[in-house]
Amino acid sequence: MSMIAKFVGPRYMELAKAWTPSLMAFGAAGGLLGLYLTDWKVITQYIPLYGGKYKETRDI
Known part of the structure; x- marks a missing residue:
């Protein structure tokens, strides 16, 4: 028996076992909503090859 039980x-x-799939679905939907509402540059700058388009060049 686990310590939580x-x-x-x-x-x-x-009840927790019955609600686990629903909670996972709501969590995934919430995560996607959070990703949608954030600034895409913050997320996509860490994707290899795609994030290189955000490198800034300075004209002096």
Whole structure:
């Protein structure tokens, strides 16, 4: 028996198992929404080959 099950109880463990797929779907949707709402440059600058287009050149 896991340590969490000792504190929570079997009924709530079964409820957590039943809700896990839904929570994962909502978490993924929330993550994608957060990615959509952020500045794309912040995320895409770390993608190899694609992030090179953000390198700034300074004209002195």
